[in-house]
Amino acid sequence: MFIFLSIIVLFFIIHINANTFNDTEITYPPFWHIAPSSLSEFPLINDSFSQYRLIDPWFYPHRLGLYKILINVTTPFMPFCSSSNASNILFALPSQFGWQFSSNRLFTNGTMNISTNSWWASANYYLSVIPFLVAVDIGLIHKEPFRILRQNNFCSSSSECFRQIPHAMEQWYLFFLHLTQSASCISNKKLTQRIIEKCYLQHIWTAYKSSIYNALPLVESKLDYLPSEVEKLFGLGWARFINLISMTRKNTDLYETIRNQRKFLPFRMLKESDRIPESNDLPDLVNRSLKNLLSFRFDWLLFIEKIxxxxxxxYEGRIYAQYTLETMALSKLLASTYLAKATMNAFLYKCDR
Structure with missing residues (x-):
């Protein structure tokens, strides 16, 4: 009885959209080729007392460079990566950042300068600077003297960030620790998707969620600068849905991220007129996604998350849970079939969390 009740409840109140489009094209974030790929490529500052590299995380290429460095230093620890790095599971971070830039959610307005008033940019700050600082601390990144340009109340050093957002710092430490020790997790096992999920994806999702959830209260005041109430609902809704997606341990490489962005994320900021999502300039699946997101009952979120x-x-349940999310916008009948299979597998197989 519980199984069928779960199916009915989730089918009618979970509104997450994905797609079944299979795209292996490698599309890097905008201006990826000009972003610094090492600390030595950031501007060198000489003053009367010291010499250091200056990183301005409110300049788009510089923040993108933090991601590029992280991709470069972590790829050797991921044996499933190709020579292009596109299979690196950290690519969800710069890819999302690139989408925010392209859609002007960073308030760059045709420049490379990111506004500190941007809610999206402010939240993303803790998804870029935090993992970068942690990677430096544990020795993944060559420790050349550097300084991060401080703006407003955003932390700019490890000690400051440990005081401001300690849980996120701790979770990124754990992620990089697991990453550097992933060989012992894999052992002599065949590198299957089940092993990749266990040894890699579960840990990055934990760190990813921690950065987002702990950043939200810190950037709440920036919501007032968003251009419409619809954009605000979209941003907060997306942030809250992350936990549901993370429970499926979906792959976070470049291929998967780009595939989902192209299908479901609006290429511009939303207006009040998008509240009834029939915008002619937005693709059909984006309109469907917005309709579902804007009608979601967030007062039921805790109940949904529990189920x-x-x-x-x-693992058996998570695979079909992913299929459920990937087909919801295309066919509710197919999505409900996958949901039934996921629910059945959840009870047929032993939990592995």
Whole structure:
């Protein structure tokens, strides 16, 4: 009885959209080729007392460079990566950042300068600077003297960030620790998707969620600068849905991220007229996604998360939970079939969390 009740409840109140489009094209974030790929490529500052590299995280190429360095230093620890780095599971971070830039959610307005008033840019700050500082601290990045340009109340050093957003710092430490020790997790096992999920994806999702959830209260005041109430609902809704997506341990490489961005994320900021999502300039699946997101009952979110956590408690359930999310916008009948299979597998197989 619980299984069928779970199916009915989740089918009608979970509104996450994905797609079944299979695209292996490598599309890097805008201006990826000009972003610094090492600390030595940032501007060198000489003053009367010291010499250091200056990083301005409010200049788009510089923040993108933090991601590029992280991709470069972590790829050797991911044996499933190709020579292009596109299979690196950290690519969800710069790819999302690139989408924010392209859609002007960073308030760059045709320049490379990111506004500190941008809610999206402010939240993303803790998804870029935090993992970068942690990677430096544990020795993944060659420790050349550098300084991060401080703006407003955004932390700019490890000690400051540990005081401001300690849980996120801790979770990124754990992610990089697991990453550097991933060989022992894999052992002599064949590198299957199940092993990649266990040894890599579960840890990055934990760190990713921690940065987002702990950043939201810190950047709440920036919501007032968003151009419409619809854009605000979209941003907060997306941030809250991350936990549901993370429970499925979906792949976060460049291929998957770009595929989903192209299908479901609006290429511009939203206006009040988008509240009834029939905008002619937005693709059909984006309109469907907005309709679902804007009608979601967030007062039921804790209840949904409790059920979803049970359904995704093992690998067999998580696979079909991913299929559920990937087909919801295309066919509710197919999505409900996958959801039924995910729920059944959750009870047929042992939980592995």
């Amino acid at each position: 979803w956590s049970r359904i995704t408690c093992n």
